[in-house]
Amino acid sequence: MASFYNLNGKKLQRQYRDYISEFKQWKHKTHAKQYLIYPENIDKHLSIDETALSKGELYTIITNKKAKGKKGSIVAICAGTKVEPIIEQLLKIPSKIRNKVKEITLDMANSMKTIARVCFPKATQVTDRFHVQKLALEALQDIRIKHRWEAIDRENNSIKLAKQKKILFIPETLDNGDTRKQLLARSRYLLYKAPSNWTQNQDFRSKILFQQYPDIKKAFDLVQNLRNIFNQAKSIKIAYTRLAQWYHQVEISGFKAFNTVANTIYNNYRSILNYFNNRSTNAAAESFNAKIKAFRAQFRGVKNVEFFLFRLTNIFA
Incomplete structure (x- = not known):
């Protein structure tokens, strides 16, 4: 706009911030960097998550699912993830309003669970299924990465030996033209997908x-079995039984990383099973985080956090 009217862009931006936008008269300006609360946006179904606004500084954000990422979405934005200050601010909302919340979706962080339990005591906590599946996928990728480092070491040693013998090193190639190192690197994305979504090349790979690596196949099957529980189980009772069977499969597999995943699921199984009541996820919170990142990109970063929050809450609160 400044370019179109042959104006100084930075000066126009400054004038907009200080005078046109009414930012200086914003009633929340003095405490915006610490907390922003909008009790009128509380509804039966909420999401809680964390996001980085500027320079990696985390903020805890509570959103109203019913608003679908539009006006009325933001219930609270609190600096940091420390439990006590966030609870202190949320408890200023009358208990009658807070008790309206019947369900709140979150990840497996204990801080989020504590905030939800203390501030929304009538709400059922639902652990996001995609955070659970992500843990299992990370365990699978951990096994692939270990094999890749081994393949890189073997290839480097073979190159070194070939140089010592003054012969040309020719790497072993597999049926699809990949070397072992390339096979393990290029298989990263196919392991994230269900086999039904593979391309022809991915299926062949x-x-x-x-x-070549039967342990990766075994780990991949564990991930798919866990995904199928969330996709196919129709009730908490069925899901509980199938999760117990999956836990047994992990114990037999002997994978240390998957044992960690299984123990995490065991420690959070009540809130994980609550997913099967309404099949609620934290997708709304993740979607809202994406909106914040897109908004931040338009600013080319966040120089003035208060002004960024002012514009954010004008649109979404």
């Missing part, structure tokens, strides 16, 4: 990968 997976057959070679699983033939």
